[in-house]
Every structure is written in C-alpha cells, then in structure tokens.
Amino acid sequence: MQNSGSEKQNILIIGAGLCGSLLALRLGQRGYKVTVIEMRPDLRKTDISAGRSINLALSDRGIKAMNLVGIQDKIEPLCIPMNGRLLHDIEGNTTLAPYSGREHEYINSISRGMLNALLLDEAEKHDNVNIYFNRKCESVDFENTTAHFTEFDTKKEFIEDADIIIATDGAGSALRQSYYLGRKFLFSFSQDYLSHGYKELSILPGENGSYKTYKNALHIWGREAFMLIALPNLDGSFTVTLFLSYEEGDYNFNNLTTKERVLEFFTKYFKDALDLMPNLVEDFFANPTAPLGTVKCSPWHYKGNALLMGDSAHAIVPFYGQGMNASFEDVVEFDKVLDEGHEDWESIFKAYEKSRKQDTDAIADLAIDNFHEMKGHVNHPNFREKRSLEMAFEKTFPNEYSSKYSLVTFNEEVGYREAMLRGRAQDKAILNMLADGRISHSKNLSKEELGLILEKVKAETEAILANK
Amino acid sequence: MQNSGSEKQNILIIGAGLCGSLLALRLGQRGYKVTVIEMRPDLRKTDISAGRSINLALSDRGIKAMNLVGIQDKIEPLCIPMNGRLLHDIEGNTTLAPYSGREHEYINSISRGMLNALLLDEAEKHDNVNIYFNRKCESVDFENTTAHFTEFDTKKEFIEDADIIIATDGAGSALRQSYYLGRKFLFSFSQDYLSHGYKELSILPGENGSYKTYKNALHIWGREAFMLIALPNLDGSFTVTLFLSYEEGDYNFNNLTTKERVLEFFTKYFKDALDLMPNLVEDFFANPTAPLGTVKCSPWHYKGNALLMGDSAHAIVPFYGQGMNASFEDVVEFDKVLDEGHEDWESIFKAYEKSRKQDTDAIADLAIDNFHEMKGHVNHPNFREKRSLEMAFEKTFPNEYSSKYSLVTFNEEVGYREAMLRGRAQDKAILNMLADGRISHSKNLSKEELGLILEKVKAETEAILANK
Structure with missing residues (x-):
C-alpha cells in the first residue's frame, strides 16, 4: 500500500478547483489512478462564478507549472498582459507604475473559469483520471484514509476509499476541519481575517468589445483606508474589486x-471609475461581500494518509496576486519531491511540507504587506522615489537587481521566503538611505552614477540581512 | 437588560479556575448576581491536580489583583520568594542569576490549588455569588446568551440563562469553540503548539519538611534542546518540570x-537532579505528558452578550511565569473599564478588548522567546554579560533602568506590549554594543563609568525604537 512509486496507487483528490485540477492532471500524467471529487457543479456546464474572483493574475510561478504539464501554448491566448499599476488619484489623474524595469516582465489577467475549464479538460484526457461533481465532502477519516461525501441532488451519502487523500478543497477545507476537530495529534492552526472585506463590481465592455479604459494594466484607486482595483477581461470588460x-x-x-x-461614496472617491460604471449600483447590491482571510496550519499531512495542498493548507489574501500562483507552485514542488525517490508517502509528504511551508508562510505575510502598500504607500513620494530608482536599476542593470516585487513575481527560481527576506531588506535599505540623504534619484543620473547608488544599496542590504 | 451598572444583572461565569474565581470575587464585591459553573469537582474537597501545573510563579501583576480584592495578607503565607534563577550546568555546578538588581524584586512560588481554594472561599463569602461544580459546558448560544451544560454525575443536561456570559474556561474554552464553529461572525483564531511537551516530576521533601536543594530560587537545568526546572513548595518538596x-x-x-x-537520559544530562529524585521513574510513568500551546483570537466578545477572559482568550506557554499573572491582570483591567461608566455591556467588552488584546498578544510572544532564553541563552557568555550589566544598572541606578524581565515581571504599571518593545530594544542595544566592543562590563567599574555605559545603552535603545 505504501509503495508510492506504484502506478496502481489510488489517489483521491478532494476539490477540482485550480489546484486540484492541475494536481489531477499532473498525477494523471505520472500514471496514478486519480479520482477527483468536487462539491460544486461542473463549471464547464454551469456558470458558478457568482461575483467572486472572476479573474486572477497569472505570473511566472504559475506559468512554470503550466510548462510542467505542457499546456503553456493553450494558456497564452487566455492571457492579457498587465505591464504595471495604473494609479488613479482622486482627481482622476493617472500614472503608470511599471511592475519591472525589464520589459519582458509583466503579469497576466486571466479568467478563473476559462483556466479551470482548460485544466479539467486536460486532466480528463487521461483515462486514469476521473472527475465527479456535485458531491460535497463532509469529513475525512484520515486514520483509515476514507472520506465521507454527500451527493448534492440525491442527498445520498457515500464513503470513498483511497491509498492517499489530497485535499485541494480551498480555504474551508473539510480535511483541515477534520484535523482540527479530530484532536488526534497536535494541529497548529490559524485563521486571521482583515477588518476589510471585498465586493466585485464591473466595467462593462465598450462598443464591439473595446476597452473603456487602458487595457494592459492593473488599475488601482488607492485611498489609504480603502481601495478599488480593476483587471481586464478578454471580452472588453474589467472586473473591479472594492476593498473596504x-x-x-x-x-x-x-x-x-x-x-x-x-x-x-463613489462620486467622492472614485469619480472617474464611476463614470465607467453606470451599472455600479446594480452590481453593488447583487454581488456578495466576502471576507479576506489568511489560513496557516501545520502539519499539512497525517502520516502517509492525507495531505492538504493549495488554499486548504495556506489561504492568503489576494493583494500580491499570488494565491493561484502559490497553489500551482505547490504542484510543481510536490512533483519535484515525487522525483526524489522516497520510499513511502509519509516521507514524500514530510519532505514536501518541510521545504514548502516556509515559502507559503512568507507569501501569506507578503500579501498582507501589499494590502497596505496598494492602499496607501503607492501614493507616497518616498515610496514612488524608491520604485523609480528600482525601475532604473532593473532597466540599466537587468542582471544585477530585482525589486521585492520582481523577486516574488518574476523570479520563480527564488523561493518566496528568500524573496521576502531579501526584498524587505532592499526596501528598508533604499527607504533609509533616501530618508537620510545618502542616496537620491533623478532622471539625469549617468549610468555610472546609478551604478554607484546600486552598489551602496547592495552594501546596505547585505548589512541589514547580516544584522537579522 | 443592557444597563451594565445595575446590580440586578445576572452574570454567568463559565469556569472556576484561577481567573474565574477571582472574577467572581470581584464582580461579587461590585454587587452583581454571579453564577459560576465549573466542569471539575470542587478542588477544596478532591485532589484534582493530576501532575499538571502544581505550582506557579506569582509576581507583581498578579499581586496587584490580590490587592484589588483585598486578600494580599492571606496570600503572603502561601508564597515562597524566588530571588533568581539557579542555573545547574551539566557537571552539577550552580550559579545564581538574580531576577533583578533591586533586592525587593522577586517572584513567588505558590500552589495553584491553595490559591484557587482561597479565591473560591473568598468569592463564596458573598451571598450574591454561587458556585457549582461537576457541570461541564457543552456549548454557548451567544446570540441568546444561554449556555448548555451536562451534570457530570447524572448526565442530566440543562440550559443556563444570563444577562451576560463570561467564559474563563481555559485553553479548551467551550465559548471559544462555539464562536469558531458558529460562523456567525469573522472570528480570527490561532492555536500554535511547540514541538516540545512537558511532564511534571518531583523532588520530595527532606527530613522534617526540609528542602533538599536551595529553596529560594527557580532552578534551571538548561540543555539547549531541552530543559528541566524546579519550583519550591511549602511542604519542602519541589515540583520539577521536564520540557522536551x-x-x-x-x-x-x-x-x-x-x-x-x-x-x-537523566544520568547523562541531569545527574545532580537525579540524585535528588529517587522517585523519578515512578513519577515519569505515572504523570501525563502535556502539550505546550499558544492560543490567540479576536474578537473576544460577541456584542454585549459574551466575553472570553483569561486562558480562553489568550493561552500562553509557561516560560515567562506570566500565565496566571496575565489572567489576574485581565480582571484588574476589566474592573477598570467597569469604572469608566460605559452605557452597556457591548461598550464595556469593546473597550476592554481594545486596550487589553495588544498586551496579551505581547506576553504570548514574550513567553515563546523566554523558552529559547531558558533552554540555552542563559548559558551563553554574551547573554550572561548582558544580564550582569543589567543587574549592575538596576542595583546602582534603581530608578533609571529596568531590564526586559523586570519590565514584564515587576513593573505592573507598564503594559506587556510596552515592556516587550522597550525590553527587546534594550536587549538588542546591549548585545550589539557588547559584540562590537562599544561597551564592556567588569566588576571593577566605578559608578561614573557604569553611568556612562547606561547612557550609551539608553541612546542606542532609543535609536532602535525610533527605527522600528
């Protein structure tokens, strides 16, 4: 039963969202017998978006996972590149703040539904992968490696048995709840809510599917205590989210x-956005307000029987655009551990969690930081000066500097934890040195002058890292 | 119903441990009609210690609470002063490391059972306070301000109704579980276990109740990866705890x-302790191994209906000796808010949580820090040099310096959060300056020389605090 290399192993995946369907595809490719059971209807047949997370930002860590399963070519047509943040001030003036000084580095707006549908289609091409919908997991007996489901239509209950169970059932995971309530082992667990919630709104397409505002950016109306953002969709619309x-x-x-x-409220703070949203009031009262929570826990696995993956193990707030990317990277990292030749599932789960958890903890914390950055810091002169200096570094010395944002978003070979530690030290170094006048930035700097500043920043960063 | 000042208000307290019995006493003194319901038998009639937390360290924050309810004179005979840590090295050599350079600052070993019994006796002197035992709270309906109990002997279930419910039912709180499972509001919650557990052992009294080792200290056998500690009891015994x-x-x-x-294991690492414990093996296999967890959550209250207090709101690990003191301080702080003249219970609960939570979060983090300090740092030369410098500051300039330990333990007018921030900055300042040779310590320093070092430490501390 514990020979993890055997193709006869039955793997039960709970949840066919983005992480679960990618995992099913990858494990299917590796030859395992995979059963996926999903609570909701098949999203390829029913619209189930209900005004929540309609589109997402796909970036390099997620794209690496698409490469792993060989579907990068099918993803590309679904992507709308966003080269930077388009900042809208309260008078309606806009400023484009690029994500990177390197032109080939950008993030992509992509439809959750289309991406999920593609992953389900690809997974189902494998005879050894079977996906069932409308079956809700009630609890998991992780001692006996069985899960208890209820069929949505008939209310019929059934038990599913497997060699291992991987729960990719999101922030409200049934397996995680079973760990918590079971009290069979010491389960460390946290759920933390922000005081803010979010609500999705929309800017409808212009004539003939044209875009009513600039297409290739992530729009931000940052107002310190709250903010509005907008991401483009393929049909010319934007999905707008209010964080309040x-x-x-x-x-x-x-x-x-x-x-x-x-x-x-919108007239006072988001006048230019309101002008593009004649449908605002209708959306506002039709769409739900949803909370913003962070979930951390450990251990993720119980012996060699069960494992949490994706949001079920580490739900994060959306402000770094990394929730999906982190979950996709989970699959990449898990796949890497499968290649290491461990003897049994327990060793695999242990090795995976040991290397992975520090990185998912880091992106959780970074995502909270970015909430404050997006709401307010983006508007501050010292923050903007730091960013313009970083853009100049990345443009002029592309192999020598990556900002925190670049490390997190475009450097998929650097783990989140390393990106966090280095990125925060860089931020601190630059902000301190700008504040006390040791460095300054202007557009007229020669390459040599800029290079000297970069050396100073590097030295200060190393000093900060050494002092930790 | 919401007139919190009225003496006709019925207050249900769940749990008659240290916090619950003190709260009952104080609210009884204030004239409320108080019902306390406790899961366990009356500890005045049955021995229920079962090898867990037999004694505790009572210090200034706890003593302040005893003063509030006017029983400080009755507490004193129960206390054994501990003036410092008696460090036992692996060869059995000992060093006394005082807790403070000020002689009147020490902590007290006290029996949990005796203290709890005294508080129960005092509370029951009030006709408006009624305490019931052997009734387990199963859940709380915080919308309707009722709680569901089961009588231990008869298994009979009953519902208790009240104007407000305060749960002082410890780390496994029924009210907190009802908050979590009820999903009626956004409840942020964490439980974090250390990889270490603990087991209580004992050094039995010598002849005629004499002490087999030094009485007036908290003994520590710190071995980096694990440690043993011992606190004296009035009968000449020591309660010994292994953290492993x-x-x-x-x-x-x-x-x-x-x-x-x-x-x-004991021969190798705790030889001198083993020599005092012929009963070791028996204790080891008779007593339970218990986990070490930290619980944080928010909000503590639901509207004006229900409130978590003590360990139910903020269970912490025992390494700062502040668990009981923090819970007693909860009652002092709650009492202070009651004096502020709020109009209803919701305002009272809100004001209490707003001021209190930052402090209980801080002591939770400090207690984790102290785990590492006690296991290992106490043995390191740089840590010891820092402590000897701090002792010299406190002795020579008693009004000008308090170490982090003193701020937390002996400065009950300073909140835990402020103590943490200032204490950590001081530690960092001294350790940095010792490391790079900007200051040094020797016994031969004149008062003037010591004063100059103190000024440098203060300046560096302020710089660190300003840089946060």
Missing part, C-alpha cells in the same frame, strides 16, 4: 446600504 | 519508554 472595511470609517460595507450612499 | 521534544533529538518523549532509557 466592514465597520470602520465614514463609509463602510455595513453602512453602504442605500443607492444614494453608494453613489455618494 | 515529542519526537526530535536522541532523547524525546516518544522514545523515553523504558525505565532504563529514562535513567540513562
């Missing part, structure tokens, strides 16, 4: 209860 | 399964 406190401040989700209040 | 990993290292709780292994 539930109860703090003059305007919050709890008190935006009338058409008049909502319009007043 | 469950599964890591050559010796761990999972593999110490035979008499021979246990003796081998």
Whole structure:
C-alpha cells in the first residue's frame, strides 16, 4: 500500500478547483489512478462564478507549472498582459507604475473559469483520471484514509476509499476541519481575517468589445483606508474589486446600504471609475461581500494518509496576486519531491511540507504587506522615489537587481521566503538611505552614477540581512 | 437588560479556575448576581491536580489583583520568594542569576490549588455569588446568551440563562469553540503548539519538611534542546518540570519508554537532579505528558452578550511565569473599564478588548522567546554579560533602568506590549554594543563609568525604537 512509486496507487483528490485540477492532471500524467471529487457543479456546464474572483493574475510561478504539464501554448491566448499599476488619484489623474524595469516582465489577467475549464479538460484526457461533481465532502477519516461525501441532488451519502487523500478543497477545507476537530495529534492552526472585506463590481465592455479604459494594466484607486482595483477581461470588460472595511470609517460595507450612499461614496472617491460604471449600483447590491482571510496550519499531512495542498493548507489574501500562483507552485514542488525517490508517502509528504511551508508562510505575510502598500504607500513620494530608482536599476542593470516585487513575481527560481527576506531588506535599505540623504534619484543620473547608488544599496542590504 | 451598572444583572461565569474565581470575587464585591459553573469537582474537597501545573510563579501583576480584592495578607503565607534563577550546568555546578538588581524584586512560588481554594472561599463569602461544580459546558448560544451544560454525575443536561456570559474556561474554552464553529461572525483564531511537551516530576521533601536543594530560587537545568526546572513548595518538596521534544533529538518523549532509557537520559544530562529524585521513574510513568500551546483570537466578545477572559482568550506557554499573572491582570483591567461608566455591556467588552488584546498578544510572544532564553541563552557568555550589566544598572541606578524581565515581571504599571518593545530594544542595544566592543562590563567599574555605559545603552535603545 505504501509503495508510492506504484502506478496502481489510488489517489483521491478532494476539490477540482485550480489546484486540484492541475494536481489531477499532473498525477494523471505520472500514471496514478486519480479520482477527483468536487462539491460544486461542473463549471464547464454551469456558470458558478457568482461575483467572486472572476479573474486572477497569472505570473511566472504559475506559468512554470503550466510548462510542467505542457499546456503553456493553450494558456497564452487566455492571457492579457498587465505591464504595471495604473494609479488613479482622486482627481482622476493617472500614472503608470511599471511592475519591472525589464520589459519582458509583466503579469497576466486571466479568467478563473476559462483556466479551470482548460485544466479539467486536460486532466480528463487521461483515462486514469476521473472527475465527479456535485458531491460535497463532509469529513475525512484520515486514520483509515476514507472520506465521507454527500451527493448534492440525491442527498445520498457515500464513503470513498483511497491509498492517499489530497485535499485541494480551498480555504474551508473539510480535511483541515477534520484535523482540527479530530484532536488526534497536535494541529497548529490559524485563521486571521482583515477588518476589510471585498465586493466585485464591473466595467462593462465598450462598443464591439473595446476597452473603456487602458487595457494592459492593473488599475488601482488607492485611498489609504480603502481601495478599488480593476483587471481586464478578454471580452472588453474589467472586473473591479472594492476593498473596504466592514465597520470602520465614514463609509463602510455595513453602512453602504442605500443607492444614494453608494453613489455618494463613489462620486467622492472614485469619480472617474464611476463614470465607467453606470451599472455600479446594480452590481453593488447583487454581488456578495466576502471576507479576506489568511489560513496557516501545520502539519499539512497525517502520516502517509492525507495531505492538504493549495488554499486548504495556506489561504492568503489576494493583494500580491499570488494565491493561484502559490497553489500551482505547490504542484510543481510536490512533483519535484515525487522525483526524489522516497520510499513511502509519509516521507514524500514530510519532505514536501518541510521545504514548502516556509515559502507559503512568507507569501501569506507578503500579501498582507501589499494590502497596505496598494492602499496607501503607492501614493507616497518616498515610496514612488524608491520604485523609480528600482525601475532604473532593473532597466540599466537587468542582471544585477530585482525589486521585492520582481523577486516574488518574476523570479520563480527564488523561493518566496528568500524573496521576502531579501526584498524587505532592499526596501528598508533604499527607504533609509533616501530618508537620510545618502542616496537620491533623478532622471539625469549617468549610468555610472546609478551604478554607484546600486552598489551602496547592495552594501546596505547585505548589512541589514547580516544584522537579522 | 443592557444597563451594565445595575446590580440586578445576572452574570454567568463559565469556569472556576484561577481567573474565574477571582472574577467572581470581584464582580461579587461590585454587587452583581454571579453564577459560576465549573466542569471539575470542587478542588477544596478532591485532589484534582493530576501532575499538571502544581505550582506557579506569582509576581507583581498578579499581586496587584490580590490587592484589588483585598486578600494580599492571606496570600503572603502561601508564597515562597524566588530571588533568581539557579542555573545547574551539566557537571552539577550552580550559579545564581538574580531576577533583578533591586533586592525587593522577586517572584513567588505558590500552589495553584491553595490559591484557587482561597479565591473560591473568598468569592463564596458573598451571598450574591454561587458556585457549582461537576457541570461541564457543552456549548454557548451567544446570540441568546444561554449556555448548555451536562451534570457530570447524572448526565442530566440543562440550559443556563444570563444577562451576560463570561467564559474563563481555559485553553479548551467551550465559548471559544462555539464562536469558531458558529460562523456567525469573522472570528480570527490561532492555536500554535511547540514541538516540545512537558511532564511534571518531583523532588520530595527532606527530613522534617526540609528542602533538599536551595529553596529560594527557580532552578534551571538548561540543555539547549531541552530543559528541566524546579519550583519550591511549602511542604519542602519541589515540583520539577521536564520540557522536551515529542519526537526530535536522541532523547524525546516518544522514545523515553523504558525505565532504563529514562535513567540513562537523566544520568547523562541531569545527574545532580537525579540524585535528588529517587522517585523519578515512578513519577515519569505515572504523570501525563502535556502539550505546550499558544492560543490567540479576536474578537473576544460577541456584542454585549459574551466575553472570553483569561486562558480562553489568550493561552500562553509557561516560560515567562506570566500565565496566571496575565489572567489576574485581565480582571484588574476589566474592573477598570467597569469604572469608566460605559452605557452597556457591548461598550464595556469593546473597550476592554481594545486596550487589553495588544498586551496579551505581547506576553504570548514574550513567553515563546523566554523558552529559547531558558533552554540555552542563559548559558551563553554574551547573554550572561548582558544580564550582569543589567543587574549592575538596576542595583546602582534603581530608578533609571529596568531590564526586559523586570519590565514584564515587576513593573505592573507598564503594559506587556510596552515592556516587550522597550525590553527587546534594550536587549538588542546591549548585545550589539557588547559584540562590537562599544561597551564592556567588569566588576571593577566605578559608578561614573557604569553611568556612562547606561547612557550609551539608553541612546542606542532609543535609536532602535525610533527605527522600528
């Protein structure tokens, strides 16, 4: 039973979202007998988006996973490159802040539904992969490696047996809840909610599927206490998301209860966005308000029987655009561990968690940081000066510098934890040195002058890293 | 119903441990109608210690609470002063490391059972306080302010109704579990276990209740990966606690399964302690191994209906000797908020949590830090040099310096958070300056020379605090 190399191993995957369907595809390619059971209907047949996470940002870590399973060519047509942040101030003026000084580095807006459908199609091409929908996992008996499901239509209950169970069932994972409630071992667990929630809105397409505002950017209306963002879709629309406190401040989700209040709020803070959203009020009251939570836990696995992967192990807030990318990278890292020739599933799960957890903890923390960066810091002069200096470094010395954002987003060979430590030290170095006048930035710097500044930043960064 | 000032208010307290019985006493003194329901038998009639947390360290924050309820005189005879850490090295040599350079600053070993019994006796003197035992809380309906109990003997279930419910039912709180499972609001929650567990052992009294080793200290056998500690009891015995990993290292709780292994382990690492414990093996296999966990959560309250207090809101690991003191301080802080004249319970609970949570978060983190300090740092030359310098500061300039330990333990007017921030900055300042030779310490320093070093430490501390 524990010979993990055997192709006769039955693997049960709970959840056919982005992570589960990619995992099923990869394990199918490796020859395992894979059963995937999903709570919701098949999204290829039913629209189940319901105003939540309609599109996502796909970047290098996620693309690496697409390469692993060989579908990068099928992904490309679904992608809309976003080269930077388009910052909208309260008067409606805009500034494009590139994500990188290297032109080939950008992120991609992609439809969750289309990407998930593609992954399901590809997984199902393998005879050894079977996917079932409309069956909700109620609990997992991780001692006996069985899971308890209820069929949505008939309410019929059944037990599924497997050699191993991998739960990719998201932030509300049934396996994780079974770990917590089972009290069979010491399960460290946290769920942390921000005081802010989010609501999806939309800018509808212009005539003939044209875009009503600039297509190739992630739009941000940062207002310190709250913000609005927008990502482009292939049909010319943008998915807009409002991040706002539930109860703090003059305007919050709890008190935006009338058409008049909502319009007043948008007129005051997001006038140029409101002009593009005649459908605002309708969307606002039709779409749900959802919470923003971070989940961490350990251990992810129980012996060689069960494993949490993706959001079920590490749900993060969306502000670094890394939730999907991190979950895809999970599959890449798990696949790498499968190649290491471990003797049994327990060793595999242990090795995977040992190398992976520090990185998913790091991206969770980085995502919280970026919430504050996007809401407010992007508007501050010292932050902007730091970014323009970093853009100049990346452009002029492309092999010698990567900003924190670049390390996280475009350097898939650097783990999240290393990216976090180095990136934070760089940020601190540059902000300190700008503040006390040891360096400064202007557009007129020669390459040599810029190079000297870069050396200073590098030295200060190393000093900060050594002092940790 | 919401008039919190009214003496007709019915308050249900779940749990009659240290925090619950103190709270009952204080609310009884204030005239509320208090019902306390406890899961376990009355500890005044039955021995229920079962080898767990037999004694505790009472220090200034806890003593402040005893003063609030006017029982400080009754507490004093129960206390054994511990003036410092008595460090035992592997050869059996000992060094006394004082807790403070000020002689009147020490901590007190006290019996949990005796203290709890005293608080129960004092609470029951009030006709408006009623305490019931052997009734387990199964869940709390915090919407309707009722709690569901089962009587231990008869298995009879009953519902208790109240105007407000305060849960002081410890780390495994029923109210907290109801918050978590109820999903009625966004409940942030974490439970984090150390890889180490603990087991209580004992050094029995010598002849005529004499002490077999030095009475007035907290004994520490720090061995980097694990440690043993001992606190004195009034009867001449010491309660000894082994902190050891469950599964890591050559010796761990999972593999110490035979008499021979246990003796081998103690002979190798704790020879001088073993000589005082002929009863070691018996204790080792009779007493349970218990986990070490930290619990944080928020919000603590649900509207004006229910509130978590003490370990149920913030269970911490025992390494700062602050668990009980923090819970007692909860009652002092809650009492202070009651004096502020809020209009309803919701405002009271909100104000209490707002001021209190940052402090209990801080002591939770400090307690984890101290685990590493006690296991290993206490043996390091640079740590010892720092401590000897701090002792000299506190002795020579008693009004100008308090170490982190003193801030946390002996400065009850400074909140835990402030103590943490300032204490950590001081530690960093001194260790950095010792490392790069900017300051040094020797016994021959004049008062003037010591004063100059103190000024440097203060300046560096302020610089570190400003740079945060």
